[in-house]
Amino acid sequence: xxxxxxxSLSEMQIVGELTALSLLIGGIIMAGGVIIAKITKLLFHKYxxxxxxxxxxxxxxxxxxxxxxxxxxxGFTSSQGIDLSGIMVAGGIFAVVIGFATQSVVSNLISGLFxxxxxxxxxxxxxxxxxxxxxxxxxxxGTFSSKVLRFDGTVTRIPNEKFFTSNIRSLTLSTVRRAxxxxxxxxxxxxxxxxxxMKNEILQTMPFVLQIPEPEFRTEELGDSSVNIHVFVWxxxxxxxxxxxxxxxxxKRALDKSGIEIPFxxxxxxxxxx
Amino acid sequence: xxxxxxxxxxxxxxxxxxDLKDDLELLLPNTSIKFHRISDNAFSYFRKNSEGKxxxxxxxxxxxxxxxxxAPIRPLNHPARRTSHIxxxxxxxxxxxxxxxxxxxxxxxxxIGIFLIHDSIHDSLDWITCNSLNSRFGLYGSxxxxxxxxxxxxxxxxxxSDSNSYFEGxxxxxxxxxxxxxxxxxxxxxxxxxxxxxYEDSKTIIDGIKITMKKRxxxxxxxxxxxxxxxxxxxxxxxEDKTANTHMEMELE
Numbered sequence: 099x100x101x102x103x104x105x106s107l108s109e110m111q112i113v114g115e116l117t118a119l120s121l122l123i124g125g126i127i128m129a130g131g132v133i134i135a136k137i138t139k140l141l142f143h144k145y146x147x148x149x150x151x152x153x154x155x156x157x158x159x160x161x162x163x164x165x166x167x168x169x170x171x172x173g174f175t176s177s178q179g180i181d182l183s184g185i186m187v188a189g190g191i192f193a194v195v196i197g198f199a200t201q202s203v204v205s206n207l208i209s210g211l212f213x214x215x216x217x218x219x220x221x222x223x224x225x226x227x228x229x230x231x232x233x234x235x236x237x238x239x240g241t242f243s244s245k246v247l248r249f250d251g252t253v254t255r256i257p258n259e260k261f262f263t264s265n266i267r268s269l270t271l272s273t274v275r276r277a278x279x280x281x282x283x284x285x286x287x288x289x290x291x292x293x294x295x296m297k298n299e300i301l302q303t304m305p306f307v308l309q310i311p312e313p314e315f316r317t318e319e320l321g322d323s324s325v326n327i328h329v330f331v332w333x334x335x336x337x338x339x340x341x342x343x344x345x346x347x348x349x350k351r352a353l354d355k356s357g358i359e360i361p362f363x364x365x366x367x368x369x370x371x372x
Numbered sequence: 373x374x375x376x377x378x379x380x381x382x383x384x385x386x387x388x389x390x391d392l393k394d395d396l397e398l399l400l401p402n403t404s405i406k407f408h409r410i411s412d413n414a415f416s417y418f419r420k421n422s423e424g425k426x427x428x429x430x431x432x433x434x435x436x437x438x439x440x441x442x443a444p445i446r447p448l449n450h451p452a453r454r455t456s457h458i459x460x461x462x463x464x465x466x467x468x469x470x471x472x473x474x475x476x477x478x479x480x481x482x483x484i485g486i487f488l489i490h491d492s493i494h495d496s497l498d499w500i501t502c503n504s505l506n507s508r509f510g511l512y513g514s515x516x517x518x519x520x521x522x523x524x525x526x527x528x529x530x531x532x533s534d535s536n537s538y539f540e541g542x543x544x545x546x547x548x549x550x551x552x553x554x555x556x557x558x559x560x561x562x563x564x565x566x567x568x569x570x571y572e573d574s575k576t577i578i579d580g581i582k583i584t585m586k587k588r589x590x591x592x593x594x595x596x597x598x599x600x601x602x603x604x605x606x607x608x609x610x611x612e613d614k615t616a617n618t619h620m621e622m623e624l625e
Contacts, residue, residue, distance in 0.1 A: 102579075108403060136524045153439075271516070272515050272516045273515060273516070273518050273520050274511050274518070274520060275510065275515075276515075276517050292419065301505075301508075302505060305451040305504065305507065305508060305509075306451060306452075306509065307508075307509075308508070308509050308510055308511055308523070309508045309509070309510050310459065310461075310511055310512075310523055311511060312482070312509035328479075332515070334454050334520055335520075336454070337452070337454075341450075
C-alpha cells in the first residue's frame with residue numbers, strides 16, 4: 099500500500115524533474131533540520147549557556163541554530179537536484195546590489211561581531227558613552243544593536259556601528275572609583291583648618307569613603323569671592339551613591355559646624371546722585 | 373540563662389547562647405537589642421545601633437525551643453559586605469632583623485553577629501559593629517588592579533587575654549624574615565575568611581597569621597598564611613563563603 103503511494107508520488111511530476119516524492123523528501127529533510135536545530139539550541143541553553151557570558155551564549159546559540167538551518171537547506175536543494183551554480187552567479191550580482199543598499203545593516207552586524215570579540219564592556223556593566231551623552235547599564239549586545247538601561251529607567255537602543263566607534267567609559271572595570279567636588283571658603287578662613295575640618299567630617303560620617311587612599315584636598319583657585327578647594331575621595335566601585343551625591347552636603351555641614359564661611363558672589367550697587 | 377559582663381561601669385551582655393522564651397534584652401556598647409514575643413509563634417526583633425539606626429524584624433517560629441547566639445564575627449559586614457580581605461595598618465612599624473623570626477599579638481577589629489539556632493542550624497539574623505568609626509574600607513594596590521579591603525589601624529596586644537571586649541579580638545602574628553636584610557612591616561593584607569573566631573564571656577581571640585618574608589624571582593615578597601589556634605573557647609558560627617584564595621602575597625616596601 100505504502101509502496102504504491104510512493105510509486106504514484108514519484109510519477110507525479112510537478113516542474114521538470116521535480117516530483118511530488120522528491121518534494122516530500124525535501125520537506126521531511128527541512129522539518130528534520132528545524133527540529134534538530136531547535137533541540138540543539140535547547141540543549142546548548144540547558145547545559146553550556148549558563149557557564150558562558152550572556153552575550154556570548156546568545157550569539158553562539160544563534161550561530162548553531164542558523165548554521166544547522168543553512169546545512170539543512172543545502173541538503174534540501176541537493177535532494178531536489180537543484181543546481182545552485184546558476185543561483186550563485188545571479189546571487190553574486192544580487193549580493194552587490196543588496197550590499198550597497200544594506201551597508202549600514204552589514205556594518206552593524208560586523209561591528210556586533212567585533213564587539214563580541216573585543217568585549218569593551220559586558221552584560222551588566224555600567225558604562226558611559228560621552229559622545230552620545232548616554233550613561234547606564236549594558237543590557238545586551240545583539241546582532242545589529244546594543245541596549246543600554248539608563249538610570250531614568252528607559253532603555254536606549256544603539257546601533258552596533260555607533261557603539262563600536264564610540265568612546266566607551268566603563269564605570270565598573272576598576273575596583274574603586276573617585277568622587278570629587280569643589281567647595282569655596284572665604285579669604286579670611288584658615289585653609290589648613292578648613293581642610294582638617296572637612297577631612298575629619300568625611301572620615302567620621304562617610305563610611306564608604308576609603309581611608310587608603312586618603313581624601314585629597316587641592317587648593318585649586320583664588321576665585322572672585324572664595325578660595326576654591328577641590329576635594330577628591332575614593333569609594334568602592336558600586337557605592338557611588340554613598341559618596342558623590344552626599345559629599346557636598348557633608349562638607350557644607352562640616353564648615354557650618356566650624357563657623358567657616360562659604361562666601362557667595364556679592365555686588366555692591368551705588369545709586370548715582372541726581 | 374542570661375549572662376552579663378561588667379564593662380566600664382555599664383553591664384553588657386556576654387557572648388553565648390540565650391534561650392528565647394518570652395522577652396529578651398541584650399545590651400552592647402552603643403547598641404541595644406530586644407526580642408519580644410508577639411504571639412505563640414512569632415517574636416519581634418528590635419535593634420538600635422551606635423549610629424542611631426533602627427532595625428526591626430518579625431521572627432516566625434515553629435517550636436518553643438528557640439535559642440539565640442550572640443557571637444563575635446569577622447569584620448566584613450559593616451557598612452556593607454564588599455570584600456573578604458582585611459588591611460591592618462600597625463600603629464607602630466615592626467622591625468625584623470635579617471634571618472630572624474618573631475611573634476606578636478595585635479588587636480583586630482570584630483563585628484558581632486546575632487544568630488537564630490533551630491534544629492542545630494545557625495541562621496544569621498543580624499550583625500552589628502560597636503565602633504562604626506573603625507569599620508572602614510581601604511585599597512591595597514592601584515585603583516584598577518588593587519584589592520578592596522576592610523581597613524583598620526591596629527595596636528599591639530600583650531597576649532590572648534588582652535582582648536578589647538566587643539570591639540577587638542586578639543590575633544597572633546608570626547613573622548619570619550628569610551631575607552638577608554632587615555625589614556620594617558607597617559601593614560598586612562590578607563583574606564580573613566579563613567580565620568576562625570573564638571569567644572569566652574566578652575573576650576574574643578582569632579586564628580593567627582604567619583608572614584614569611586622571602587625572595588621570589590628577585591622580588592622581595594611577604595607571604596601571608598592563616599595559622600589555627602587550639603583553644604577550649606567557644607567557636608563562633610560563621611556563614612560567609614570561604615574564598616578559594618587562602619593566602620596573600622604582598623610586595624615589600
